[in-house]
Amino acid sequence: MTTDPRAMRWEFLEKMLLIRRFEEAVGRFGADKDFPGHYHLYIGQEATGVGAMAALGEKDRIASTHRNHGHVLARGADPMAALAEILGRDAGLNRGRGGTIHLCDPDLGFLQTSGVVGSVVGLATGGGYACKMLGDGTLTAAFFGDGALEEGIAFECLNIAALWKLPVIFICENNSADAWGMAKGGYPTLVHASNDLRSIPGSMGIEAIRVEGIDPFAVYDAVSTAAARCRAGEGPLFIETMTRRWAGSAPLWPELATGITDIGMATGRTAIGDGPHRDWYETNDPVLRLARELAAEGAEALARVEQIDRQVRDIIETAAQRALASPFPAVETAADYVFAN
Amino acid sequence: MSRRQTYAAAFVDALLDSMDEDRTVSLIGSAPLGLGPERHLTNQLRDRHPNRVMDPPTAEGGVASVGAGAAMAGVRPFVDLLTGSFVYLAWTQIVNEAANGFYMSGGKLPVPVTYHCLEGVRGAGAPQHSQSPHAMLWNAPGIEIVMPAMASDVYGLIRTAIQSPNPTMVFSHAKILGVESAVSDERAPLPFGKADIKRKGRDVTIVALSIGVHHALEAAELLAQQGIDAEVVDPRTLVPFDEEAVLASVEKTGRLVVVDEMPLRCSSASEIAATVAEKGFQHLKAPVQRVTRPDVPVPFSPPLEQALTPDAEQIVCAVRRITAEA
Structure with a gap:
C-alpha cells in the first residue's frame, strides 16, 4: 500500500470496486440459491473497510462480524477462497466450516469472526490484551455494527479495554440511517436509549469520534491517528463511521435493489434517472462517489476508472466460476478440526 | 521422594511453573482459590509476576471473551471465573466463541485459553452459589474438560491445560482446596484422557x-x-x-x-x-x-x-x- 495520497485514491477505488463486484456476485449466488442460509452484504460500507485496513499494520489483529466480506477482501484475502467459503466448498477460506457469517483469514491477522454481534467487541479486547502482553507495538481493530453495543458483553469489554489501556480501535460501522425499521418489515433501526453512540465508550473515558463512513480518506485519517495513539500506549479509541443503509439490505436475504453497479453513473456515460434510488446513485454510494471524483479529472482518468472496473469484474467472474466449480468438503472430514493437536 | 501437599498449593505451583516457563501465560482473576484460607497462596503469583496477574472487573462474560480473543491472538491466558455458578454469565463466550474457534476457522485458529472455576456444593452456597456446570459443558463440542481430585492430579493437569492448543475448562471443587495428599517431587504435565x-x-x-x-x-x-x-x-x-x-x-x-x-x-x-x-x-x-x-x-x-x-x-x-x- 502506497502512502502517496494521489496514488492511494486509485488503490482505494480498486479495492472498493473489488468488494462491490464480489458482493454483487454473492447476491447473484444468493438469488440463484447456490448456497443456503441467510447472509449480509457490505454494499455501501466499502469505504470504511478499505480506508481502515489501509491504516493498519501487517501484524495487527482484526476482529470482524457477520457483515465481514468487505473486511477480509480489504485486508487482501483471496476472493476465490472467500467465495468458495460462502458456497460451503472445501477450497473455502475455512474449508466450508464457517460460511458467509464467519469468513476468517488468520494468516492476515483475523481473530474469530463471530456472528454474535457483541462478541466482536470482546474478542477484539482480548486481541488487544495479547498485543499489549507481547509488547510488539501491534494493535487490534474491531469492526462491528451499531447493534453490537446493544449487548452487555460490549459494555463489559469496553470497560476492560479502558481499565487496562489496551491497544484496540473500536470501529463501529453505524449503518442505521435509512434502515427500513420494524414498521416496514425490517430490523429495528437504532434501538439505543442514547441517540449518540459515542456517549457509550465516552462514559468510560474512551475518546470517541464520528467520521463520514462513505469517505475512505476520512476513515483512513481517523484510523491512522487512532493507531498511532494506540501504539503510543494511550489505550483504546472508538470511531463511529456513518453510512446510509443500502436499499438492498433486506433483513437476512439481501436483494440487489439498486441493480448491478453501473460505473457509467460515475463517468457520465449513464444518466441517473428520477427513480427511488437517485440519492443512492448520486450521493450515498461510496464506490460511485470515489469513481466520479477520479473520473472528473480528465479523459485519461476516466478511461482508467473504466479499465479498473473491467479488471475487477474479470477477477470476480473468474473467482466465481472457479468457486462454483470447486468441490464440497468430503463428508468423512466433517468431524475434523474439533480439536487442535 | 514424595511429600504431602494441599490441592491449593499444587494448583499455585502449576501456575507458577507455567508462568516461569512461558512469558505469554498470565492470570486474569483476583482470587482463583476463592476467599477462604487458601487465598493468600496466590500472592506468590503476584510477587513473582506482578505484570501478569490482572484484577478484572466483575465481568465474567467479559473476561471469558478477553481470554478467548487473547488466545486467538497468540497468548495463553488462565482466566478465573470465580464460582461455578458464574460460568453461566460467560456461557456464550466459552461454548459459542472459544469452543467453536478451531472448527469454524477450518483448523486455522487455535484457541489456547484455560478457564477455571470453583464449582459444587460448597456449604451454605444456597441455590445460586452451588452450581456445577461441567456436565452441561460436556454437551458443547470443542472444549476440554478437566476435573482434578487431588494435589497430585491438579498440578500436572493444569500444566497440560495451559500448554494445550485448545480451550480448556478446569473445574476445582470448592471443598477440596485444603485437602492434602501425597505428591511426587518430580512432577510433570499429565496427559489428558488417561484415567x-x-x-x-x-x-x-x-x-x-x-x-x-x-x-x-x-x-x-x-x-x-x-x-x-x-x-x-x-x-x-x-x-x-x-x-x-x-x-x-x-x-x-x-x-x-x-x-x-x-x-x-x-x-x-x-x-x-x-x-x-x-x-x-x-x-x-x-x-x-x-x-x-x-x-x-x-x-x-x-x-x-x-x-x-x-x-x-x-x-x-x-x-x-x-x-x-x-
Missing part, C-alpha cells in the same frame, strides 16, 4: 469425579470392612474421556456405580452410564447405579443441603444395591 485408578478392586467399579473421588475412596474403605472390594476409577478429564479404562474396569468387576455431584438428568454420571451400557453391556452383572444430586436446587439450610449431596454413605448404599447377592 487414574485411585484404588484397585475386583467386585465393583466406582467411577467418580473431583470431590466424588474422595467420597468413593472413603466408601471403598467402608465396603472393604463388609468384604466388598471396590475399584475407584478417576477419569480426571471428561474431554477427552478415557472410555477404555472405564470399560476395562467394568469388564473386570461386572458392576458399575458412577458418582457425580450434579443433578441426575444429563449428569456426567448419566453419560458415563450410557457409554458403558452401549459398549460394555456384556460385562454387566447388575444394573448401573448413578449417585448424584436429585433434580432440585441446592438448599441453604444445612441439613437439607447435606441430605441432597452425594457422600460416601450414598455410594455404599448404591454398591450394596447391586452386590447384595454377590
